[in-house]
Amino acid sequence: METFNNPKPVLHLLLLPCLLLYSSIAFSSSVEAAMHTNNWAVLVCTSRFWFNYRHMANTLSLYRTVKRLGIPDERIILMLADDMACNTRNKYPAQVFNNENHRLNLYGDNVEVDYRGYEVTVENFLRVLTGRHETAVPRSKRLLSDEGSHILLYMTGHGGDEFLKFQDSEELQSHDLADAVKQMKEKHRFKELLIMVDTCQAATLFNQLQSPGVLAIGSSMKGENSYSHHLDSDVGVSVVDRFTYYTLAFFERLNIYDNASLSSLFSSYNPSWLMSTAYYRKGVYKRSLEEVPVTTFFGSVMETIHTDAAYKALSRRNSGKFEAQTSLDQSVHHSERRTPVKVNDRDETHNINPEGQEGASKCPWSTFCNKFLKAENVDSLVNYGLVAMVPFLMISMWLVR
Amino acid sequence: MAETREKSHKPKPRVRPIVRLGIFLVSHSFLVSVVCCTSGVLALFLLPVLAKNTYISENALMPGSASPMLSNQHVLDGNRLVKDLTNSNLKSSETGIESHKIIAQYMLDLGAEVSFHKFHPQMNQFHPLHFFSSPDSGKIQENYSCSSYGINTVGVIRAPRGDGKEAIVLVTPYNALKSGFGEALSLGIAYSVFSLLTQVTWLAKDIIWLVADSQFGEYAAVSAWLREYQTPKFSSLSTLNSEMCPDINNLFEIKVHSVAGSKFSNSFRRAGTMAAALVLKVRDQGEQFEDTISIYAEASNGQMPNLDLINVVNYLAVHRQGLRVNVEKLRSLLNSSWLKSLGEIFESLAKVAKTLNPKCKFGIPATEYVEGTATLASSLYYQALGVPTGPHGAFRDYQVDAITLEISPKFSLDKVWRNDILLRGGRLIEGVIRSVNNLLEKFHQSFFLYLLTSPSKFVSVGVYMIAFALLIAPLPMVAASLYVDANSSSNFLKGDSSTPSAVTDAAEHGITIRSWKWLNSAKLVFIVHLWGAIVSLLPYFICQIPDCSPTTSFVIWVLLSILSLLILNSVLASPLACVKASQEKEWALVKSVTISSVFIGLGLMSVINFATAEIGALVMVPMCLLAQPLKLDVRAGTLRSCCRIICNLVLGHIAFPPAAFFLLKGMLDGFGSANVGDFWMWVESLWAWNSATYLFIGMVQLPCWVLCVSILFHSC
Secondary structure (H helix, E strand, O other), rough: OOHHHOHHHHHHHHHHHHHHHHHHHHHHHHHOOOOOOOEEEEEEEEOHHHHHHHHHHHHHHHHHHHOOOOOOOOHEEEEEOOOOOOOOOOOOOOOOOOOOOOOOOOOOOOOOOOEHHHHHHHHHHHHHHHHOOOOOOOOOHHOOOOHHHHHEEEEEEOOOOOOOOOOOOOOEHHHHHHHHHHHHHHHOOEEEEEEEEEOOOOHHHOOOOOOOOOOEEEEEOOOOOEEEEEEOOOOOOOEEHHHHHHHHHHHOOOOOOOEEEEHHHOEEEEEEEHHOOOOEEEEEEOOOOHHOOOHHHHOOOOOOOOOOOOOOOHHHHHHEEEEEHHHHHHOOOOOOHHHOOOOHHHHHHHHHHHHHHHHHHOOHHHHHHHHHOOOHHHHHHHHHHHHHHHHHHHHHHHHOO | OOOHHHHOOOOOOOHHHHHHHHHHHHHHHHHHHHHHHHHHHHHHHHHHHHOOOOOOOOOOOOOOOOOOOOOOHHHHHHHHHHHHHHHHHOOOOOOHHHHHHHHHHHHHHHHEEEEEEEOOOOOOOOOOOOOOOOOOOOOOOOOOOOOEEEEEEEEEOOOOOOOOOOEEEEEEEEEOOOOOOOHHHHHHHHHHHHHHHOOOOOOOOOEEEEEEHHHHHHHHHHHHHHHHHHHHOOHHHHHHHHHHHHHHHHHHHHHHHHHHOOOOOOOOOOOOOEEEEEEEOOOOOOOOOOOOEEEEEEOHHOOOOOOHHHHHHHHHHHOOOOOOOEEEOOOHHOHHHHHHHHHHHHHHHHHHHHOOOOOOOOOOHHHHHHHHHHHHHHHHHHHOOOOOOOOOHHOOOOOHHHHHEEEEEEOOOOOHHHHHHHHHHHHHHHHHHHHHHOOOOOOOOOOOOOEEEOEEOOOOOEHHHHHHHHHHHHHHHHHHHHHHHHHHHHHHHHHHOOOOHHHHHHHHHHHHHHOOOOHHHHHHHHHHHHHHHOOOOOHHHHHOOOOOOOOOOHHHHHHHHHHHHHHHHHHHHHHHHHHHHOOOOOOHHHHHHHHHHHHHHHHHHHHHOHHHHHHHHHHHHHHHHHHOOOOHHHHHHHHHHHHHHHHHHHHHHOOOOOHHHHHHHHHHOOOHHHHHHHHHHHHHHHHHHOHHHHHHHHHHHHHHHHHHHHOOOOOO
């Protein structure tokens, strides 16, 4: 290593300002974190047993909705604590309905359940959120979000004052959830997060939440119960909860191009229909709800950025990608894997070095150019160019005359 | 050391508050016992007022959430079976076998697994060691004959997607030799449900339909099948049977050939563990104005099925099928005016309470109170008896929750009515089965210890124990106070007579003697209890005497009992007699020990069978507390002692078990039919059902009565 380093002290000196420049750019972009990159959904049904049919139906209905609105299957983590479709008590084997008219089978061919049965535990749930998995866990079971991700977290089951029951045996408490969200924030795992909970006393689950960029809505306030919407006398169980039913009713009217805002969704919950008070908590969520379309969370609608030049904005993209990759690596890192990651870093810096060197040799003109590029003033660059053209034009005119 | 010495020198050492409270209660034991006993009796009469409405405790049950699927087609199927059965009764002389064949054929046509189970009825024999023991499989009888056997027809539907670990049992008792129309109708209802269940996709538990051959009694058939089901025999008895009785075997052979290729099986068919069992009966003559359904739940030793099962049936019958639900009542109480006035008093008290505090809402109308009390009394009575009220009792021995449903239709013969009963009864059964099918675990959420005051009201163990606890609370206090009194009075006498110089020596000696004096009384009590045990064992030997009428058996029993008492007294208690005469307050010590033993006996019994202990306490506690030598009272001659003499004499008569039995029987059925042999028959039934009540009467109540009578006639 030393032999490698020693012959080129001058080169290092040359390199230093460029690296500083580069890192300052990267830092500024990570603080900004403005770009919305992708949408994720984590849908959790936490209760077992046949008589909790409706919780699975809730979750599957939401799954269908977010899929319809454009979140692909690989970005949906679906956790179902029990398999109602194959329960022996199910009159319609391998089918799940959320309405007594039985028009829509929620358990069709293309349902990908990531965590099922006894895999749905508080531990696994927190692992999914924070991204601390065993090495053997496949990518399809991980929440591979980045700092530009919008995440929808939907949970249903039986809850109480500041807790949510998992599997009839353990419970997720409000500070567990808050802690997980805080970790996610610190690991840049999301840009915006919507937590939607349909349980009894759901609002109490958000009591400890403090992280910025987190919106939360619960089906009922403290001391209130969330009720089921209706009973399917053919299947013999209640098939959907009220809160979820009216959420779905809201989304049934929408398609991917609609611009309905989150506030219109939140105000659509009528306490007399729900028989409970839907409560949302804005916390440190900066944007005004009227301006946020529901598809921010319930669909995958990207913001289109208009650029004049096809490739000019590339450098910025590159930096973003690089950040995403490192954050991804962080989320997976283990002591065994740390060394290869480091090596990768060095490779990358090495790869970048020649470019930097080139840039340094072309100074000062290229740095000037770079500055312009990095200042993202493409238009002004063009303008400056045009202005610079004027003397040339005048000189050439003068010569011709 | 110095400190402790100082403390010991203090004249009055500090007594802990709990001890002081104890001393206070003991010293005021008379007042305490009066207050406690009256409040105990009052609490018992308050129970109907305190009864709570039943509710479905288990979430998984969800009764009535699914709409019934039983259609007219299934009813028609059921009707067809009823017709065939009634016709075959008319036609064939060998009806027993014929009708079983018909039923089996019908089951096979539905695609169910069918097997016959043949059994030999068991004699009701007195096994002294069989109380509390679980029924065993090894009861091999040598004296069966080929002519007397019963055939249970068993059909099993396997749950199409189930794991086969659990089952629900539907039982219809059926006597092929002399079946009434009601039995055929109950088979029709069961068949219509069965035919539906072969088609449905939602079964999670297997369904077993047992047509129990009730020619030897409904209970015998069901318990024989259950014994075979739960404790399989691995002996060669079954092969022995078939070798010795070829005619039974022939029947099976014929059956196999006639339905070759089907699911008929010669071997015993099993499904999983039983989640619940329903026994379905239809009463032959219905005299009510509307269709009612009676629920019988009491199993042996006052065990009850889980309250949820009754709730489910009650909910579905009332709210879905519009049937009236009945539980057993003591009809004689319904018209009693004193109960009605008591109810009115409670009602007005509740009104007063409501004016004082509008939030408190206890209190029920007087008529409802009378009904509640009648139901409660019958609930207590049947639990106390310890004899199951139907074939469901056999299931309880294996910890399976079971009840008997008896439908008594409003009677008419037209076909519309019959279809209606088939439809509603069938839908009720279907609903209950679907609800139990939803269960994930055994019934465990709701109460097992309760008394019903109406089909939809119950008194839980936490409430009814209060009455009993109040009733027996004074016993230890009175025992302690009697003991203290007896000791201190004799102490006083002795201290008075002796000279001061001899005091220390004599006092030390006297203390040692006095402190052990109660052993004499304890010995007496022990002897009497030993005698009680012997008396309760005597029937085992009397049973062996062939050709003995109940009356003579009873007389022999009484004579032997008296004889054994005399022998025991002369052998063991003779040295006691001379000591007894010398002591002044000896009867108080005897009473104290008696009361202690009664307290222990009642406490133990309340764990085994609460109702028995409660009824026993109602009689025995006043008797024990009031017992005092008649001579003393006669000598005193005051009004108070006169009252006590009368009370003692009355209680002394009532508390004697046979007298109590005849009194009760007379009150319920009228005195005309009373017969000495009846008591023997009753006792026989008690031990035949392994009822702990028999042990209680023999080993607690009878000795207590003897001791109290001996106190009454004590010569002091």
